Amino acid sequence: MTSTAESPLFEILTAAKRASTALASLSPAQRQEVIERMAFFIDRRVDEILSANKHDMQRAAKLLETGEISRSMYDRLKLDENKLKTIVEGVRQVSTLPDPVGAISLARELDDGLKLYRVTSPIGVIAVIFESRPDVLPQIASLAIRSGNVAILKGGKEARFTLTVLFECLQQALGEKGLPSQSLVLLHKREEIESILKADGLVDLIIPRGSNQLVRYVQDNTRIPVLGHAEGLCALYVHEDADIDMAVKLAVDAKVQYPAACNAIETLLVHSTIAGAYLPKVAQALFAKGVELRADNRAFEIIESEPGAPEAGSESKKFPLLVRSKSEDWTTEFSDLILAVKVVDSIEEAIDHINQHGSNHTDTIVTAEPATYEAFFKAVNSAGVYWNVSTRFADGFRYGFGAEVGISTNKMHPRGPVGLEGLVTYKYKLAGKGHVVEDYSGENARQFKHRDIDL
Amino acid sequence: MTSTAESPLFEILTAAKRASTALASLSPAQRQEVIERMAFFIDRRVDEILSANKHDMQRAAKLLETGEISRSMYDRLKLDENKLKTIVEGVRQVSTLPDPVGAISLARELDDGLKLYRVTSPIGVIAVIFESRPDVLPQIASLAIRSGNVAILKGGKEARFTLTVLFECLQQALGEKGLPSQSLVLLHKREEIESILKADGLVDLIIPRGSNQLVRYVQDNTRIPVLGHAEGLCALYVHEDADIDMAVKLAVDAKVQYPAACNAIETLLVHSTIAGAYLPKVAQALFAKGVELRADNRAFEIIESEPGAPEAGSESKKFPLLVRSKSEDWTTEFSDLILAVKVVDSIEEAIDHINQHGSNHTDTIVTAEPATYEAFFKAVNSAGVYWNVSTRFADGFRYGFGAEVGISTNKMHPRGPVGLEGLVTYKYKLAGKGHVVEDYSGENARQFKHRDIDL
Numbered sequence: 001m002t003s004t005a006e007s008p009l010f011e012i013l014t015a016a017k018r019a020s021t022a023l024a025s026l027s028p029a030q031r032q033e034v035i036e037r038m039a040f041f042i043d044r045r046v047d048e049i050l051s052a053n054k055h056d057m058q059r060a061a062k063l064l065e066t067g068e069i070s071r072s073m074y075d076r077l078k079l080d081e082n083k084l085k086t087i088v089e090g091v092r093q094v095s096t097l098p099d100p101v102g103a104i105s106l107a108r109e110l111d112d113g114l115k116l117y118r119v120t121s122p123i124g125v126i127a128v129i130f131e132s133r134p135d136v137l138p139q140i141a142s143l144a145i146r147s148g149n150v151a152i153l154k155g156g157k158e159a160r161f162t163l164t165v166l167f168e169c170l171q172q173a174l175g176e177k178g179l180p181s182q183s184l185v186l187l188h189k190r191e192e193i194e195s196i197l198k199a200d201g202l203v204d205l206i207i208p209r210g211s212n213q214l215v216r217y218v219q220d221n222t223r224i225p226v227l228g229h230a231e232g233l234c235a236l237y238v239h240e241d242a243d244i245d246m247a248v249k250l251a252v253d254a255k256v257q258y259p260a261a262c263n264a265i266e267t268l269l270v271h272s273t274i275a276g277a278y279l280p281k282v283a284q285a286l287f288a289k290g291v292e293l294r295a296d297n298r299a300f301e302i303i304e305s306e307p308g309a310p311e312a313g314s315e316s317k318k319f320p321l322l323v324r325s326k327s328e329d330w331t332t333e334f335s336d337l338i339l340a341v342k343v344v345d346s347i348e349e350a351i352d353h354i355n356q357h358g359s360n361h362t363d364t365i366v367t368a369e370p371a372t373y374e375a376f377f378k379a380v381n382s383a384g385v386y387w388n389v390s391t392r393f394a395d396g397f398r399y400g401f402g403a404e405v406g407i408s409t410n411k412m413h414p415r416g417p418v419g420l421e422g423l424v425t426y427k428y429k430l431a432g433k434g435h436v437v438e439d440y441s442g443e444n445a446r447q448f449k450h451r452d453i454d455l
Numbered sequence: 456m457t458s459t460a461e462s463p464l465f466e467i468l469t470a471a472k473r474a475s476t477a478l479a480s481l482s483p484a485q486r487q488e489v490i491e492r493m494a495f496f497i498d499r500r501v502d503e504i505l506s507a508n509k510h511d512m513q514r515a516a517k518l519l520e521t522g523e524i525s526r527s528m529y530d531r532l533k534l535d536e537n538k539l540k541t542i543v544e545g546v547r548q549v550s551t552l553p554d555p556v557g558a559i560s561l562a563r564e565l566d567d568g569l570k571l572y573r574v575t576s577p578i579g580v581i582a583v584i585f586e587s588r589p590d591v592l593p594q595i596a597s598l599a600i601r602s603g604n605v606a607i608l609k610g611g612k613e614a615r616f617t618l619t620v621l622f623e624c625l626q627q628a629l630g631e632k633g634l635p636s637q638s639l640v641l642l643h644k645r646e647e648i649e650s651i652l653k654a655d656g657l658v659d660l661i662i663p664r665g666s667n668q669l670v671r672y673v674q675d676n677t678r679i680p681v682l683g684h685a686e687g688l689c690a691l692y693v694h695e696d697a698d699i700d701m702a703v704k705l706a707v708d709a710k711v712q713y714p715a716a717c718n719a720i721e722t723l724l725v726h727s728t729i730a731g732a733y734l735p736k737v738a739q740a741l742f743a744k745g746v747e748l749r750a751d752n753r754a755f756e757i758i759e760s761e762p763g764a765p766e767a768g769s770e771s772k773k774f775p776l777l778v779r780s781k782s783e784d785w786t787t788e789f790s791d792l793i794l795a796v797k798v799v800d801s802i803e804e805a806i807d808h809i810n811q812h813g814s815n816h817t818d819t820i821v822t823a824e825p826a827t828y829e830a831f832f833k834a835v836n837s838a839g840v841y842w843n844v845s846t847r848f849a850d851g852f853r854y855g856f857g858a859e860v861g862i863s864t865n866k867m868h869p870r871g872p873v874g875l876e877g878l879v880t881y882k883y884k885l886a887g888k889g890h891v892v893e894d895y896s897g898e899n900a901r902q903f904k905h906r907d908i909d910l
Contacts, residue, residue, distance in 0.1 A: 436708035
């Protein structure tokens with residue numbers, strides 16, 4: 001097992017980089033076998049893992065009392081037999097997914113005997129910084145190894161005992177298959193995050209999974225590419241021709257089903273033509289679920305014009321949960337039962353609002369017309385651009401990726417939910433018979449043929 | 456035409472971001488037409504462009520005298536009728552390339568009526584910082600518009616007059632097709648680079664094309680993704696079973712054909728078994744071309760043991776161009792007729808040297824054995840990993856991409872020579888009939904079907 005207690009991090013990261021060469025050289029079957037053995041060892045040591053988790057929970061209970069960790073962190077820390085079974089199944093599933101390495105996306109003969117291929121390949125060394133949830137460790141470790149990457153895993157100290165036993169199971173699998181132990185590295189100290197952020201040349205990708213503050217801190221303090229998102233500011237736009245009942249159902253699901261999720265909506269945009277019919281209905285449904293609406297003036301007046309309950313709100317005379325929006329509401333991720341509502345006069349205004357204020361995560365339109373959706377899809381530059389669907393579907397499991405390491409709001413690849421395919425890059429393979437560039441230069445230069453090769 | 460003289464850059468970049476929505480909404484044919492008209496207007500104004508270029512050359516001649524610009528910058532500034540013809544042809548060719556937008560790389564029915572597609576899409580706003588060569592402007596502008604992206608182009612002041620006329624031609628095409636003028640923006644002031652580096656949220660990608668210093672400065676001072684490479688440190692490895700004549704020919708081409716290119720080799724690694732036979736031959740060929748060899752001790756002794764010329768070098772008693780390597784030679788991009796040479800005892804040692812000291816650009820192996828190449832390909836994590844071929848083939852035109860905006864040594868996409876395909880990202884399209892996540896949660900949760908859809 002890799003311990004960082006005595007050795008400086010530089011040596012560990014250098015060894016991890018070397019280990020990435022060994023991992024990249026494995027066959028798909030070898031990578032699959034390691035994952036299967038990981039599942040096997042976790043399954044065999046369930047009692048030990050649960051007992052370590054009990055220990056963590058006892059310490060966490062004290063941290064909860066003193067306010068050092070939140071209730072939701074405390075809840076997410078807990079493992080039981082069922083949850084562990086799901087973890088083992090999850091790891092096994094990663095071994096059954098299609099291999100992401102070695103796929104050819106371009107094959108071209110540049111000239112006689114000079115063949116070019118673009119082939120997917122592991123990225124190298126991936127560092128993942130996460131909090132609380134111990135199930136993240138086997139999930140990320142299995143995705144990383146399956147895609148031929150080394151994973152440096154920095155967990156939260158509140159999960160230390162649980163993570164240590166889980167990590168031992170993963171190391172048993174590596175050892176049994178003769179892989180370098182530094183193929184997976186577990187770190188515990190907060191200070192070690194600094195060393196990772198500075199390790200360009202050794203670490204190829206950083207995935208922070210945690211608070212918006214953590215993600216922003218990582219983005220601001222490293223030259224290494226960062227995968228993930230600081231904010232999930234998603235919008236639902238109800239076009240003039242929308243099916244009103246569907247649009248109500250979608251708004252409720254996208255806001256209420258799990259308000260803390262990054263793919264929950266924070267903004268509801270409604271076309272002015274349909275606002276009079278739609279807003280009172282959706283307001284009623286959302287108020288019933290305890291959602292506070294921060295409405296722009298036009299939306300406010302429409303909702304307020306309906307017969308309401310006798311209790312007065314702070315601003316509305318009829319609805320305690322109806323307030324007037326402030327400008328910062330359009331750029332705030334509430335992560336709570338709060339929704340900003342705005343009336344727009346055209347789809348262009350909706351698109352402009354989303355592209356200016358959104359976070360390029362996931363946005364959805366409700367419309368009956370395919371051409372309207374196509375225009376929305378082309379113009380909105382977010383990782384997910386949906387049609388008549390709740391934004392909450394933005395998730396690696398729901399997309400059928402088996403699992404995800406995170407959701408990327410980057411404009412560049414990988415984008416959206418990132419599973420195995422997002423954990424590989426590509427290399428160009430060029431094979432010749434002594435071809436030199438000199439022959440293709442100057443007078444009487446040989447011409448390239450650029451014939452595509454059938455795969 | 457967009458002028459930045461009076462308006463602050465923020466407003467221009469905001470307008471450029473808006474223009475990117477308009478560009479993303481164009482059909483492939485519309486994007487093609489704009490490019491064709493760009494070629495037309497450049498062709499029509501050849502005389503004017505040449506006269507502006509003459510003006511720039513006169514000013515540059517003075518800068519050359521005072522040492523403010525280098526000879527190579529001066530040479531690259533010059534346009535003539537033939538060069539302009541090539542530029543026009545290059546732009547026309549971009550309009551004939553396959554469309555990079557709208558390609559579907561994943562199509563899956565998640566459940567009845569709930570369909571997921573991954574579709575290539577424009578990135579948004581791309582800023583390109585370049586020096587001297589005015590032909591870069593129409594090349595990058597045409598690649599950007601063809602891929603649906605806005606380009607912010609910051610040229611060198613030495614090319615100001617030429618760029619201004621070329622840019623007017625591009626703007627004529629935009630205007631004729633009714634596109635926002637901010638679809639292409641030309642900047643001239645050095646200070647404006649600062650504003651671009653700080654414009655995250657408005658600029659999606661920065662491509663610095665210039666000195667290593669410029670690239671590193673950009674990488675160190677922005678949160679925006681940077682495409683390109685600060686260094687091109689390429690290696691050629693001669694395995695024990697290599698065809699010696701082929702390996703000599705490849706080393707000469709890769710070093711001598713254009714030593715200042717990023718894809719020229721800086722390091723020659725030779726297996727010890729073949730070193731005695733290969734090194735004297737390659738040294739002779741390289742000395743004949745004026746290449747200085749910085750050899751490690753084993754390589755030095757082998758070359759020195761051959762009969763040589765009577766003139767003494769500084770270290771070698773026989774060859775003036777033979778010197779002993781220093782440790783910094785393994786990490787220096789000479790960009791000149793200098794080559795570091797090292798004897799290794801195994802392919803593993805060669806791979807380790809390349810992964811530790813190289814710049815992940817392009818590396819090549821000379822070997823007779825396909826399995827040896829496969830091992831090299833898997834283990835070396837560079838954008839190009841070649842077999843029996845000169846590294847100098849790493850180039851968008853040679854790959855058949857039509858043109859390139861640069862060569863990326865990033866580990867993440869896009870990697871290697873970047874043409875149209877590298878200038879798009881993807882979005883997830885999810886279309887349903889009012890599907891909500893709630894139905895797939897809790898007890899009696901609906902199960903996903905995840906059926907792949909035939910394209």
